[in-house]
Amino acid sequence: MLSRTTAKRASSGIDYSGLAIPKGGRKVGRIKPGRYENAKHVSWLHDWSCVLAGRGECDGPVVVHHLLKPWVGFRGTGRRSDDRNGIPMCDGCHRALHARGDEDAFFTETTGFPEFGRRQAEELWKGSDYWEAVP
Template identity: 30%
Template structure:
């Protein structure tokens, strides 16, 4: 009799990910990506960067995990030199960012908030690189 009063718990009840089989459309922002590519690398400070998408989830910031065939929204990007971008994808992504003591989600959010403002971006990048 107790089973009749049991509430069903769906797989997605506490998940930011879409239900299995459903993809949420990616929010693209070509103008933001083009601007990110004009900035210096957040690790090395060199120019000539790529817009690196952050793939892992940060639920406390509203960033959900992405599937293997899925790219995150363009707001979740940071400027990385080609070498650093390759390294990011060659290992566990969270280990990569911990190695350089950078919170890429916070940096991506801050850069998205000032998108197009070069001076503000340089301050954000400088602060990201000098954190203990």
């Protein structure tokens, strides 16, 4: 016996063979594009000092902040932006940014420039020892 979905597909006359089959859940049919990852680039970013080091008191070890509003790529609910959108921040600045909740407002308050994080991420990615062309 055919399921209702299989019967619908068969009656539509469309050939569904060869198409990607999304994995379970209620959002069947919605395929999320992959997230670009580059562990060497992220590790390289850990060697830098906080991007806000010259503008105030930095506190704690450097972590990599993945931009909430990426300069390239995408971000979704429950998903961080890809590794090209990472910037080194000390733990204190990183916590302050997330406590503020609005990345552009945070950078406007600290640097006077809302695009600061995106510009820093772009420059760091293009100057990275591990840069590679990404489709």
